[in-house]
Amino acid sequence: MTRQKIEIKKIDNITARQVTFSKRRRGLFKKARELSTLCDAEIALIVFSSTGKLFDYASSSVQQVIERRGMLSETERLDHPSIEYDRDTLSMLSKEEANKVRELRQLNGEELEGLNTNELQKLEEQLEKGLRRVSKAKDELMFKGLDELKRKRTQLMEENQRLKQVMRNVAQEQGQSSESVNIGSIFDPPLEDDSSDTSLRLGLSLFK
Template identity: 40%
Template sequence: MARGKIQIRKIENSTNRQVTYSKRRNGLFKKASELTVLCDAKVSIIMVSCTDKLHEYISPSVTTKQFFDHYQKASGIDIWNSHYEKMQEELRQLKEVNKNLTRQIRQRLGDCLENLGFEELLDLEKESQEAVVIVRERKLKVIGNKVETLKKKVRSAQDVYKKLMHEFDIRGDDPQYGMIDDAGEYETMYGYPPHMAVEPPHILTLRLQPDNLHAVSSDLTTYALLG
């Protein structure tokens, strides 16, 4: 059964379009390889898909540069020179852009103002004022963020302090716990160095044995609450 003739037009379905591209690309490369072997021809095919993927085939007997040299010789077109001229033009345009930007930066620093007219100076002043407003807003935003961060840290420290004080109050209700607020008093009262002494405020809790709550010689266990 003969195959039906396919209408040559763009395939709308992207998946089918990609499949057709891959199949026909491989077919072209196969034909190019056969031409290279059968006819001793130098063949080069360059393809770019709709997804911007580059595919190329070139005869194994030549490099890409050699092939373009052959093309240049056969066509009489100096493609390298035209490419060099194009690159030189792009370089000239980039240098001009860089020159203009450098001049604008120096003008905003107060230099290169001699050749500016009155209207140009007014425009420069307006742009500078707008830039100052933007910078000031950005600075205030940064300061505000730092202040908010500091407030959060303060609130966190206050929460920790309240929690510690709450625990301290609970222990204060227990007759097994007592308070001492000075490390010197601690040494005077109990006759040995306070190994758990901290910098002021010196607040410690002391746990006394249940059988002798008022005995000074009782076994003492100290807990540092606040440093």
């Protein structure tokens, strides 16, 4: 004869509920003890009955297990989620994620069907604010680039003046006056030399 499958729901009869609680509590603690022994796991169980009575089991000490959990970092807790992440919490997080995804798509001009005038107006204001922030960031970047170019230009001009002064000092040490040396010509682009063309014209005139 097969065992009848019991529907998992709250037992209304108080006496039957207490009997079931006692049986299942002992079974739960037995399984915890077996798991701890077989796998060398540190386990702590805390159970309150509907009457508020406390029952607990620990492979070592309930307090010790609780303190060990308290020493876990936030990242480790996320990697080992506890029972506080129940179905309601997961459902809420899923809805939140879906809402954020829908908002992003609407900002990209998608899934606009079904929005009323007020919702479209709010979406338009969000886009305008975003564009203003982007424009501001772009202007700040451009001004920063201009300031950098001005700074480099000033540095080059100062370096140019320094090199001119060095050339004047060298000329003076060699017995030349600063007036006889055209310092500026050293840093200016050379003029085109047309001497070769003049010589060519003179040579051609001799054969005429």
